[in-house]
Amino acid sequence: METTSEYSCAYCGEPNFIFVDLSAGGQQSYIEDCQVCCRPxxxxxxVDEETLDVEIDSEYEG
Incomplete structure (x- = not known):
């Protein structure tokens, strides 16, 4: 099951929307390029497993 969620780019601060795979577990991490500035x-x-609320923190890659 997937849902969409939003995070702010650690570099340019612009909002980005991504798909989150809810079946991948309550804690996930991966690298995603910003849709605006293309930086990783x-x-x-x-993911709150009861309510399926999603929280995303982003930081600089490297």
Whole structure:
């Protein structure tokens, strides 16, 4: 099951929308390029398994 969620780019601050795979577990991390400035962001994703609310933190890659 997937849902969309939003994060702010760690470099330019612009909002980005991504698909989050809810079946991949309550804590996920991966690298996603910003849709605006194309720089890589490390995303830390937390999914509340009861409510399916998604929280995303982003930081500089490297």
């Amino acid at each position: 962001n490390v995303l830390y994703i937390r």
